[in-house]
Amino acid sequence: MTLDPAYLHYPRRGHGYDHDLYAWSNIHRRAPIRWPGDRGVAVWICVSLEWFPIQPADAPFRAPGHMQTAYPDYRHYTARDYGNRVGAWRFLDALAAAGVRASFAVNAAIAERYPELLAAVIDGGHEVIAHSTDMNGTIDGSLDEAAERALIADTLARLAAAGVTPKGWLSIARSQSFRTPDLLRAAGLSYCCDWVNDELPYRFANGLINLPLNHELSDRQMVAVQQQSADSWRTALTDAFDWLASEAATQRSARLLPIHVTPYIMGLPYRIGAFEALLADLTARPEAWFAPGDAIVAAWEEQA
DSSP, X not given: OOOOGGGGOOTTOXXXXXXOSSOOOOGGGSOOOOBGGGBSEEEEEEXXXXXXXXXXXXXXXXXXXXXXXXXXXXXXXXXXXXIIIIIHHHHHHHHHHHTOOOEEEEOHHHHHHOHHHHHHHHHTTOEEEEOOSSTTOOOOTTSOHHHHHHHHHHHHHHHHHTTOOOSXXXXXXXXXXXXXXXXXXXXXXXXXXXXXXXXXXXXXXXXXXXXXXXXXXXXXXXXXXXXXXXHHHHHHHHHHHHHHXXXXXXXXXXXXXXXXXXXXXHTSTTTHHHHHHHHHHHHTOTTEEEOOHHHHHHHHHTTO
């Protein structure tokens, strides 16, 4: 049996990728940039504040980290609720002690169910990034345009009702459709964090900016999926910082180190110490510039 020749025909195929959402660009061929204070590495901490409905939606797909066992899955539900009741507050304390501002990717449901937590995030001077309605609010190519537009609008309206107007967007599982960049731009958002193929921001053809939130060094990937220890996670992050700092010095162009953490994973009492130790280490590095996502995007825009 042979394949139909049409199987190998893909209408979007082009140089470097299969879409026309932004121009292809290798990082080493761009004009050099530096972060404020002539720092070489922007350290961006992004904390996910998530609400998992106890009954997951499997369409278009079940979000990573969702309920696993038969309904009602109280074990996994309360483990995730622990992150918002306990773990997130440990992150806020650690960030305050280190004098660091972060981004918090917030489900709209968090603003309604945990208003005290959202208020503490804002009072701490941290940025809020829109993170869909809840962990059932997923996007992919099977979602029709009206439904996707409504999901984005609902998210922003519910966050606005809580007094927050985000500039950035993080999709569930970093999943988009081909329409998502245009819909985010039309909704008034300045940047998204879903595309992980770089170590600097870049601009879509429609003007939307992507701030890459790489998942490979996230606590979900390394600790929850790969079952590595919190200390191994910390070592990987410091190794990554050292490499990026060396590369930035050699090439005279800045780099970005995203640190994506989850309260119900890294906020546990036997792991939070590794997060605090990582902050203490990196804040002492002269090459490091700690900033939330909106500040990183603004600094990049001034030079791009």
